[in-house]
Amino acid sequence: QKEVEQNSGPLSVPEGAIASLNCTYSDRGSQSFFWYRQYSGKSPELIMFIYSNGDKEDGRFTAQLNKASQYVSLLIRDSQPSDSATYLCAVDLEGGNKLVFGAGTILRVKS
Amino acid sequence: DGGITQSPKYLFRKEGQNVTLSCEQNLNHDAMYWYRQDPGQGLRLIYYSQIVNDFQKGDIAEGYSVSREKKESFPLTVTSAQKNPTAFYLCASSIGQGARLGYGYTFGSGTRLTVV
Numbered sequence: 028q029k030e031v032e033q034n035s036g037p038l039s040v041p042e043g044a045i046a047s048l049n050c051t052y053s054d055r056g057s058q059s060f061f062w063y064r065q066y067s068g069k070s071p072e073l074i075m076f077i078y079s080n081g082d083k084e085d086g087r088f089t090a091q092l093n094k095a096s097q098y099v100s101l102l103i104r105d106s107q108p109s110d111s112a113t114y115l116c117a118v119d120l121e122g123g124n125k126l127v128f129g130a131g132t133i134l135r136v137k138s
Numbered sequence: 139d140g141g142i143t144q145s146p147k148y149l150f151r152k153e154g155q156n157v158t159l160s161c162e163q164n165l166n167h168d169a170m171y172w173y174r175q176d177p178g179q180g181l182r183l184i185y186y187s188q189i190v191n192d193f194q195k196g197d198i199a200e201g202y203s204v205s206r207e208k209k210e211s212f213p214l215t216v217t218s219a220q221k222n223p224t225a226f227y228l229c230a231s232s233i234g235q236g237a238r239l240g241y242g243y244t245f246g247s248g249t250r251l252t253v254v
Contacts, residue, residue, distance in 0.1 A: 035156035035178060061242050070228055070245040071181075077241060080220060115180060115240075124188060125171070125196070 030054060033117050033129035042138045046103040050116030050129055053097070060092055061117040061126065071115055075101060075123045106136045139164045142223035144229050144246035150254045151216065151223060159249045161229035166169045169233040171243065174198060175226040187212055188234060216251065225254050 032051050040046045052060075059078050063071035077090040077099065079082045090101040099118075103110055113131040120127050142163040151157045163170065169188050175221040176232030187206040201220025206212055212231075216223045227250075230243035 031180075033180075049246040059240055063242075070248050071243070076240045076242060116206055124169075125183060127183070128173075128181040130178060 029129075030120070030127045031116055031129040033114075033116050033132045035130055035132060037133040037135050039135045039137060040104060040106050042108060042136055044106050044136075046106045046110065046134055046136070048101040048103075048116075048132050048134065049098060050100065050118075051098045051114075052117065052118045054118075054120055055097065057118045059114050059119040059121065062088075062090060062092070062099075062101045063115040063117060063128075065113045065115055065131065067112075103134075106134075108136050108138045110134060111136050142231055142246035144195055144227075144242055144249050147247065149249055149251045150156060151251060154218045156213060156217050157251070159216070159227055159229075159251070161212045161246060162210055163165060163212075163215065163231045163244075163246075164210060165231055165244060166209075167231035167244070168209070169232045170206070171230045171232075172196075172202075172204065172212070172214045173228045173230065175228060175248075181228065184214065222250055224251075226250050 030053050062075040065071040065072050075090040077092045083090045087104045091100045113133050115131045116129040117126040159165045171186040172184040175181050183196050183203050185204040187193035188207050203215045229246040232243045
């Protein structure tokens with residue numbers, strides 16, 4: 028079993044819709060969870076961080092964490108074509124000494 | 139402006155040749171990391187370093203070597219023992235245990251290595 032798993036997609040949504048991206052992880056000791064956005068040929072950029080169960084909102088982005096079920100999700104409201112990218116889920120391991128990344132979900136927002 | 143600088147942006151390696159990728163940061167971060175990214179496989183950890191003069195192997199260290207003689211610098215050497223080195227290489231840095239504290243990583247712009 029991979030440590031961090033994501034559906035590779037592509038996930039296609041129309042402009043203005045809600046995009047829902049999901050991630051599951053295997054280590055129950057993980058405490059910090061990150062979402063990165065990566066445009067083609069570019070490096071990842073941090074968009075959300077969450078560590079408490081429940082929801083965390085930042086603008087059009089909402090991260091949701093359920094530690095009992097070991098999943099974390101990212102919702103993007105009012106999706107825009109500029110949101111088209113690969114979204115990477117990352118989870119801390121070894122007491123926070125390193126992050127493990129999922130393979131990423133490709134999101135395509137159609138105008 | 140603080141940040142991480144990776145060079146070169148593109149690198150071509152001949153069979154049997156060692157090449158070194160540069161990574162320099164001026165963020166005063168203690169920890170530095172090297173990841174490799176292949177299409178459809180996300181980021182895989184090669185090596186990481188929490189402090190100067192100390193580093194640990196990641197999940198795919200074979201065929202790679204690193205040094206951490208200065209806080210600001212963490213160069214990666216791709217040796218001839220790495221049989222499939224063509225990939226996108228990303229360097230990152232964070233404060234110590236930044237992942238647990240929620241600071242995440244700051245990434246460089248990457249080096250694309252191709253074997254010719």
